[in-house]
Amino acid sequence: MHFITCPNRLRPLLLACKDKASISKTHALMLLTGLFKHGSSNGGLIASYTNIGDIKSARKVFDVLPQRGVDAWNAMIIAYSRNEHPVEVLNLYRQMILEGVRPDSSTFTVALKACTRLLDLKSGEEIWCRAMDCGFEYDVFVGSAILNLYAKCGKMDEAIVVFDTMPRRDLVCWTTMISGFAQSGRPIEAVDMYRRMQKEGMEGDGVVMVGLTQACANLGDLKLGRSVHGYLIRKDLPMDVVVQTSLVDMYAKNGHLKLACHVFKNMPCKNVISWGALISGFAQNGFAGNALDLLVEMQGCGYRPDLVSLVSALLACTQVGFLKLGKSIHGYIVRRLDFDRVLGTAVIDMYSKCGALSWARTLFDQINSKDSISWNAMITSYGIHGHGKAALSLFLEMTKTNLKPDHATFSSLLSAFSHSGLVEEGQYWFNRMVSEYKVPPTEKHYVCMVDLLARAGRVEEACELIDSMNAESGLAVWVALLAGCCKNGKLLIGEMAAKKLLELNPDDLGIYSLVSNYYAKARKWDDVASVRKIMKKTGMKKVPGYSVVEVKGKLHAFLMEDKSHHQYENMMQLLDKLDHEMRAIGYVPKTEFVLHSLDEEVKEKMLCNHSERLAIAFGLLNTGPGTRLLIIKNLRVCGDCHEATKFITKIVNREIVVRDVKRFHHFKNGICSCGDYW
Secondary structure, three states, rough: OHHHOOOOHHHHHHHHHHHHHHHHHHOOOOOOHHHHHHHHOOHHHHHHHHHHHHHHHHHHHHHHOOOOOHHHHHHHHHHHOOOOOOHHHHHHHHHHOOOOOOOHHHHHHHHHHHHHHOHHHHHHHHHHHHHHHHOOOHHHEEEEHHHHHHHHHOOOOHHHHHHHHOOOOOHHHHHHHHHHHHHOOHHHHHHHHHHHHHHHHHHHHHHHHHHHHHHHHHHHOOHHHHHHHHHHOOOOOOOOHHHHHHHHHHHHHHHOOHHHHHHHOOOOOHHHHHHHHHHHHHHHOOOOHHHHHHHHHHHHHHOOOOOOHHHHHHHHHHHHHHHHHHHHHHHHHHHHOOOOHHHHHHHHHHHHOOOOOOHHHHEEEEEEEOOOHHHHHHHHHHHHHHOOOHHHHHHHHHHOOOOOOOHHHHHHHHHHHHHHHOOOOHHHHHHHHHHOOOOOOOOHHHHHHHHHHHOOHHHHHHHOOOOOHHOOOHHHHOOOOOOOOHHOOOOOHHHHHHHHHHHHHOHHHHHHHHHHHHHHHOOHHHHHHHHHHHHHHOOOOOOOOEEEEEOOEEEEEEEEOOOOOOOOHHHHHHHHHHHHHHHHHOOOHHHHHHOOOOOOHHHHHHHHOOOHHHHHHHHHOOOOOOEEEEEEEEOOOHHHHHHHHHHHHHHHHHOOEEEOOOOOOEOOOEEEEOOOOO
């Protein structure tokens, strides 16, 4: 009887119970011997029921306890926590406080963990205040829990205050801070925190390295990223699927896809997230074909694509205008997944950028719970297709909901006005954005307005707007001004904009090309040579223009003067025939768009070999009469090709849609939807 009535002997007995029958017998013994009334082993009884997953029995025991000490409360609170019931954890914690039971370190730690799961910052800070009042301010477990809450809620300034006052910081605390800074978009502080950790003699484990790798990915610091990878190898730290996936992600985001593939291929164990990281890397770096091939390979290996993989695949379809595959992915999503707002917005973007604007709108109308991102995506879609008034109509519809237009909404709206040449509307809503909606204009808003004014030939007003900016105007503003000057032949102000761009020393090859093109248009060949010398000195080369056309479910890409294609001769014969017919009805080659000092005849021949014309010719040869063609151009559509395409649609009686890097051009019956405002 002494064995049964001794609480210390009862604990190992409860631990040994692995099924409900044995726990129930022990429970009965406790009732018979009176131990249940004393309460010292009741926490163990609750824990035993919890360990076999019987949380209902655990709660029944808890509710009938004659005496409930902190151990019993903790046992029940931990039971709910382990079974992922954070709301019940907090309810029980509050009940405990009301009944006057003093929480201990475990209580506060688990309650704060529940707040983290719920991202309930307000309740978490109330619990933290009580923990400090109870003397647990410097408890390492409670401290780690509040740090994790702040980190998950993105409150890193509050986290660093707690961290700096902790007398003892374990590896978990350091990991929380490094990962928190990395995930909050503050990679520099994450790296600084790691270096501080090293100075204090603490060595990082694989979890720390994941946070640090994420910081390197966001910073674009490949050197440090490779150093982290090397550290993992030298220290022989276990590289599980999480660590290796973080390395794949880091290399991919830095554009080093060969290294990303090397790590990926050598992973002994991959998961859906690993596949998604590499697919996303290919898509975001412009390798749409590789991304789509990898999606197919992923499914062949038995993995079901997740949200990241599918969004990346949709992005890849968007980049190359692969509508057929985009539709297939949409169908897969509808059949297999919950069609949430993220996927919905990605599909809307895909349909819009693959030229199917009406389908994008139909899908938009089917989304029940639209957020501001969904509205912005649809407004942007109307904008890039040159439907500025439709974008405004949708914006006004949005203002009637409980959603408030934000800076991104106005960027989409002003961009739509810019693509449609709606100058007065742009000025009106820019002013209302500031005065009525209290949205301070950012550089992006100014870029839209400068682009709108400059393309309309009102470059002097655009200059005045630039002068009124509170902050220093950046590259994008001057690019918009110079592009407008080029379009309207405003060479004097263009000279100033070109010089300003060169002073800012851009690392974007496209900007140097724009400046070079401006000087060529102004016939300043010495300046053209100087800019190209800068480009050569920095190792930059002009990105070759290419055009892609989808024919019978397959993509076909063409470079300028691409003679390698097996149908090249047929394509050139068709283009030569069209050239004669176009000239007969008024077409005159715009040789000023050939930015080289060459004979006119040579320039005309070069224009006929531009990639968009080759893509159009291939499409005409390989599709039936009346079939609409969609051409995707990686750069701006050439001014002469823009003019020629209008004539071609009139001759062949087809609609031809061209999507360049800025917008869509819908050509039909000799007219372009942009109204030559491009």
